[in-house]
Amino acid sequence: MSKLSRAAFLLPFMALLLVGCGSGDRDALDSAALEERRAKAIAAMERHYATQPSLPPDLREAFERGEVTEDEIDAMAAAGELEPFFVFATPDDLPDDLVWEDGSDLPEFASPDAKKGGTWYTAVQDYPRTLRRVGPDANSSFRPFILDTVVMGFGQRHPEDISIVDGNFRYFPGIAEAWSEDKETRTVYVRINPAARWSDGQRITADDLMFMFYFYQSEWISAPWSNNFYSRNYVRAVRYDDLTFSVTLPEAKPDMLGRVLNLEPLPAHFFDEFGPDFVDRYQWRFVPTSGAYVVRDEDVRRGRSIALTRNPDWWAKDLPFWRYRFNYDRVHFSVIRDTAKHFESFRAGEVDGFGLNLPDYYYDRLPDDDDLVARGLIAKYTFYNERPRPTFGFWMNSSRPLLDNRDIRKGIHYASNWERVLREYFRGDYTRMRTTSDGYGEFTHPEIRARDFDVDKALEAFARAGFTERDSEGVLVNDRGQRLAFTLTTGYENLQDILTIMQREALQAGLLFRVEVLDGTAAWKKVQEKQHDIQFVAFNVGPEMYPRFWETYHSVNAYDRAFLADGSPNPDRRPKAQTNNLQLIANRELDALIERYRASESAEEMRALAFEMEEILYEDASFVPGFVMPFYRTAAWRWARWPEHFDVRISGNPLEYWLGWIEPGMREQVLAARRSGERFEPIIEVHDRYRPE
């Protein structure tokens, strides 16, 4: 929508570069160039503020379907038919009747016993390829440490109290001091805490919020997902004064508050050179943060290590909900690519903690009677948590021959022996996934249970589909000579044992899985192009209030033109690539429910719809629910301490909420004890407050 303005921006910029090359007095010119560049950046920003229209949802969907062109939208905007996205108002424009909330009735969850200090040593598998938070390569395993778990939003979901009040989760304040929600106008008003500061000392203001929208809507960041997310899920941002703003959403979905409070403003002053070369220019610049940890230039030793340093002047260090957290003075990351090597570094005391989620690590490689554990030098913790679960299971491509038959799909359900895998391979630690969306609290269907392994029921189902005879290898064949054989693909090399076990078990029911183990990228490509028969894969899901159905089950994500005008399946339809509908489900009834679910603004109704859809999906039987890990497990050296309750309910790992600390002087003491043979009381803790019954 701003092609012209970008070209206008580029031309003088390139001219400037040419002039710069021939200059004798470089410094003066460089600083002049920089000044000019900053002026351009501000001009571009202001142009965006002035021209960016707010698209109503139906218009946006029409645009996505290609029914409306970009030019037409530009024309509509120029004609003033569209509301602006960015509005600069005055404090007088604020509604008078706002009821401000600040979540102050919520309990704090960190331990007052926590002590500041020390260095936490840990490792990452790959060195981060950039310090940018968006754009190419930014979504790395290091990102949580400069963004997700460290940066403060305006507010944050309370990680212990997961109740839903008035259609929202409970939020405690971060950068915001108070907020107010108006469901009628689908708007959330926010007042920023006047004490809020960036790590470089500058104030955090409503301008940073406005800039954030501009930044994420800009094509210069090379992040289409963000471009889409920040222009489709929000329709207006209004600045009232330095510390007050409001954001309006296209629909008043449940947890509307979260959609605004979870936003993280960006320091506009830092991005004063924002331009088309953003990706390269900001590659290794650490963005000033509202959070406790900064990355100092001298700690970036590329390819080898990187470290977070606690900002001693962090503005929120005594703020309720934020105090007693982020206790380590430094967090040091070295690069260890190999898991086995990582584990050995941990045993050697070079790394402070190690994840023990896999049973063989928990039971065999670091058993309770291991010398270091028995002597109390290394502690083992199991923490049961409660959060949406990754969807590990078999995703069947129902557009494939034979798999398009529901009886065969049901038979595959009964022939998949997850029970044995859970009992004998995962040693009873993991539990069976029940539905397609487990862990969403009251949005998860309470009664549906996945079909259990049952050879008889599987044979019956296959017989209904015409598979009654077995060939010489024991695989079922039908009277046309087709074998009941499917390719079972996965990109999880470390979980391939599961598939080989399941393969042997499925043969009991005359079903042959041809196991195919690809590398992660190739497997993902295969399933995105819908080339799979059956894929063993999982979507990772965030701690959202309710599951998403449109992405995975709506027919527009299954086929191009799934149905003809009269509602019958289109005989020429082709699977649609690059969508998350891996099962190729195209069901008119389900589509209608999904559309109602998407448009619904009532949690009650959405829940009922979610249950109904879940039941349809159960009958459709193209997803075999796999397993759920109801906890996380970790080991740590004895000097690491945690609160009495260890971690919070929705936490997925010990560095997500930063509740731990290092006991002063303990590291030396423990390392000395390791040499001298001294013993401590062993620490093997299981925190099962949130264990499902």
Place this chain on the structure above:
Amino acid sequence: MRLNPLTLRKLKRFREIRRGYFSFLILIGLLGLSAVSELIINDRALAVRYQGEWSFPTYGPVELGSVYGLEGTDGRRPVDYRRLKEHFDAAGAGDRVIMPLIPWGPYYNDAVGGILRAEAPNFERGHYLGTDTTGRDILARLVYGFRTAMLFALAFTALTYLIGVAIGCAMGYFGGLFDLLFQRVIEIWSNVPFLYMVIIIFSVIPATFSVGARIGILLAIMVLFSWTGLTYYMRTATYKEKSRDYAAAAQVLGAGTSRIIFRHILPNTVATMVTFVPFTVVGAITAITALDFLGFGLPPPTPSIGEMLKQGTANLTTAPWIVSSAFAALVVILLLVTFIGEAVREAFDPRQFTLYK
């Protein structure tokens, strides 16, 4: 068949080199045993006596439980002969199941103590080398893996020789433009990185192909990229022999091209070529092991030494028996082949003594 006295002398000399000769006998013995490994290491019964009738299920089609009077679900699924044996023994009706010496198949997941994990060698249960991480018998997987690797290596050797010798010989004999062109082709072809090609090509083969077909394709790809090495030797050997007087004499006597090549030149180059055979075999075993180790070889759960090495290195501290079994097996095979190779080379060397100047 009457052998050339020269060849007989070479064979005699080979027998006299005891290390190589015994290695040869051992390897042949192992190959022979592995050809019938279904009868020795298997989870299917050798013989079953049911209601007075004997049956021999080893090589037959998969049998369902109903064949032996099992009822309910057990009657409708493939027989687990070990459980059938327990069932017959408990019933005491005179029915019998005779299991092979080592009653484990390469795919059977045996949950010792109800848990699937790597178990140390356990003589009582019959896991003489222990089990791998999903409770499969290591000895069984080694034996079946060895068989696949050896068959693969032999087929590979035969095919590369067929192509390499044919083209090399043609280049040496015809010379001229043909030789010039083919040399360039080979130079280019041999610079294609073989391992990457295998990985790339193998990654696009659809998984619907059976294991046999996949092995065939792997073989074809490897042969396609491996025959070039031989042509150099063959070409030189042919050049040398062709310029000898006896070749010229044969030509003068009116012998045709094919007669000269097959009756005169080829038999005289055999000595050179045969010495490379064992090393080609070693190369093929190493290559397929490496591919399996990297995860680009045979599809899981096909037993293979490379896959076992990979598992072993990942479980070095907790299950050292996996890697030590696989490693020992690999070392033994490669040593045997190398010993044979040395002996063959020595036996076929026309000079008994070599003087270096």
